[in-house]
Amino acid sequence: MTAFLTPLRLVGAMVLTDDRFDSRAVGVVSGQITDGQGLPEVDLTGFWVMPGIVDLHGDGFERQVLPRPSAPFPLGPALAATDREAASHGVTTCYLAQSWSWEGGMRGPERAEALMAAVLDHRARALTDLRVQLRAETHLVDEVPRLIAAVERFRVDYVVFNDHLEEGFQMRRANPDGFAHWARKAGLTEAELAARMETAREQARAVPRALCALAEAFDRLGVTYGSHDDPDAETREVYRMIGARVAEFPTRFRAAAAAKAGGDPVLMGAPNVVRGGSQAGNVAAVELIRQGLCDGLVSDYHLPALPLAVWKLVDDGILPLERAWALVSSGPARVLGMVDRGRLDVGLRADLVVVDQETREIAATIAGGRLSHLSGRAAARFLSVRDGMRMAAE
Structure with missing residues (x-):
């Protein structure tokens, strides 16, 4: 250090x-x-x-690793660049959101393990407290033992569950160009990506048991875990029952309201605040903040959005500065039980x-x-x- x-x-x-x-x-x-x-x-x-900004979810680092789909860069220099960028925007704790997905490639288990190893190596010279948050696709059930071993080996303390499979099938039907771009980004042909999706869907009946096994292991290891992109209250309730208490980016108002009713913290994206709404057409973060349904903001895909979101909330008269800043500092720290930071x-x-x-x-x-x-x-x-x-x- x-x-x-x-x-x-x-x-x-x-x-x-x-x-x-x-x-x-x-x-x-x-x-x-x-x-x-x-x-x-x-x-x-x-x-x-x-207080320093605590960013619990950011995948903007992917642009440092893969500035163009066909031009990957080494992880070491990419982490150093992300580290400096985070510091320049007031971030003192930065979780890099890395997928653990059936997509493979940049979002597969091999890449996730390489990133976790690189982050541990970088910590000796880091400016920022860099950590990894794993986004585990629920249908990758064959890799559950490997995921548990990786979490323990690389000392990961935050995991969220994703289920983007049906979204992928919908994209293939309704947006062929978007599906083709997704395949290229994953280093696959469209047929190869579709085949991976079909294989994953065949595992649907094994998903509940896999999630329970992961929840039991995470409880043993002291890992905080939650879910990503809950579409409705029923989905949030399922995750809450297995102990996945953090609701990250609920896509609808009812999902966020159900989380808060169950005592589960809600995280939303700072870019959603800055841009005045979700780029995917989901619930506006500002509306959740107005209703007291948001516990913290994260960088999502754009690190500079964290301080920008604070000033957007202040300038629009939604929150005073002290409460707006809490959404990027003390709020996220409480979500992960980080009692040593987030306050002065x-x-x-x-x-x-x-x-x-x-x-x-x-x-x-x-x-x-x-x-x-x-x-x-x-x-x-x-x-x-x-x-x-x-x-x-x-």
Whole structure:
């Protein structure tokens, strides 16, 4: 890992603590938040200091790995680029959403295992706390033992269940061009992709037993698990009964309402907020937020959407800044039971974001007490302290 910041005390900023802003100091020492008494001070007057962003689901990294369908890049440099991009947008914890699917190719088990191994290797030099979230297709039942072994081996702590099989059949019938593009992206012919779908559908009767086996294993391993794209309340109830409590991207209002009625947290995509609705025609995230049915926002396919969604909610009068920021920080942290982050309290992990009040620019990101991003007016403030400390030492 990169070195910890020299112990510092951030002063002059408006600090988001316990859902309100206060003008107080924040100390950063050896990766933890302290009161900072007696430490060299960085004057951040004119800035906000807020908890680091916790992104529980993002597949935008795929563009770093596969910028064109026929031009794959090595995982190492792709992870480094994703790491830097996350830091520049205030993300301090970043889950890379990797499929475990009957599609194979970039979304098959082999690729998932390669990504998990690469992330573990990258952690030694990471700026951001990079982790992997697995999106397990429910009909890949033959690979259940392999999935459980991979989760344990690579220390995965978050899995969601997908069932996009019938959606694939509908696409093949109604949108042949889209189906052809999907096949090309998977490195398959259309006939090969259709054959994989047919094979997966033949496993339908084995899916319930497979899900129960996975749920039992995940409970034993302490893995949080949920479901993705629940279309209705009945589907959410089925997943809730087996312990898959997180409802990620419910596609209809009733599915989200059923999740909340059952005490299950709901996650929605930040791009949905920024664009004013779902690009797939599903329920608008803003409507769920208005009704108190959304516990957190995730980057989905676009990392910059996380801070942009906060400002969209603020500018449209939907939420005040402190509550909007909670949807990308304390809210997601609670969903995964991450008690060491998501808030700015003494003794917690030093994950924080410095935001310019004038420009709304993410001017600095500190992840685990390490400086992962620094730019704009904040850079001059931090550097002036460093120069002052050097002169004093001389």
